[in-house]
C-alpha cells in the first residue's frame with residue numbers, strides 16, 4: 198500500500214501543508230488506498246514534504262507524485278480537453294508557485310502571534326528543548342526562501358494585495374460550478390482545496406484569510422470537499438474558523 202509521508206494532522210484540517218493536503222485529497226478523490234506516516238521534512242527525498250513510498254520507490258514533490266499516481270493508479274484528468282488541462286495547469290501554478298508564498302509569509306513572518314501558532318503546529322510533537330532549537334533554526338531558513346522567491350522583498354500590504362488578486366481569480370474561475378472543471382473533481386480541485394483550506398480554514402489570521410472568507414463560493418467549495426472526502430474530519434472544522442490555544 199502507498200505510504201504518504203506528511204505533517205501530523207492539526208487544526209481539524211487534513212494537513213497544514215497545502216502540498217500534503219493536495220496529495221491526500223487526490224488519493225481520496227481517486228479512491229486509492231494509502232497509509233499515513235506522520236513526518237517532518239528531515240531526510241526526505243527532496244528535503245520537503247510530502248513524499249510517498251510505493252513498491253520500494255520513494256517519490257518527492259506533489260507534482261511528480263501526482264504524475265506517478267496518474268500513470269500507475271488513476272488519472273483524475275482523463276478525458277479533459279487540451280485547453281481545459283492548459284487552464285488547469287496555469288491555475289495550479291498560481292496556487293503552488295505564487296499564492297503559496299503569501300501563505301508562507303503569513304505563517305512564518307507576518308506576526309509573532311501567527312508564528313507561535315505555526316511553530317506549535319509544526320514542531321509541537323518534538324521534545325520541548327529540541328522544539329525551540331529546531332524551530333529557531335528553521336524560521337530564518339524559511340524567511341530566506343520567502344526573500345529568495347521575491348515575495349519577502351515587498352511590504353506586508355503589497356504582499357497581501359498580490360494574494361487577494363489570486364483569491365479573486367480563483368473565485369471568478371470557480372464561479373457557481375461544483376468543481377473547477379465542472380461536475381467531477383480533477384487534479385486542480387485536489388490542489389485548490391489543499392491551498393484554500395489552508396488559507397480560510399486555519400487559525401492564521403491575515404488579510405489573505407479575511408479576503409478568502411469574503412468569497413462565499415470558495416467557502417462552500419472548501420466545506421463541500423471536506424464534507425465529501427473527509428467524513429472522518431467532518432465535525433472537527435464546521436465553521437472553517439478553528440480555535441487554537443495560543444501558548
Ligand SMILES: N[C@@H](CCC(=O)N[C@@H](CS)C(=O)NCC(=O)O)C(=O)O
Nearest residue numbers: 214215216238245246247258259260
Ligand atoms: N514543490 C513541492 C513543495 C513542497 C513544500 O514546499 N513543502 C513544504 C511544506 S508546505 C516543506 O516541506 N518545506 C520544508 C522546507 O522547505 O524546509 C511540492 O509540490 O511538493
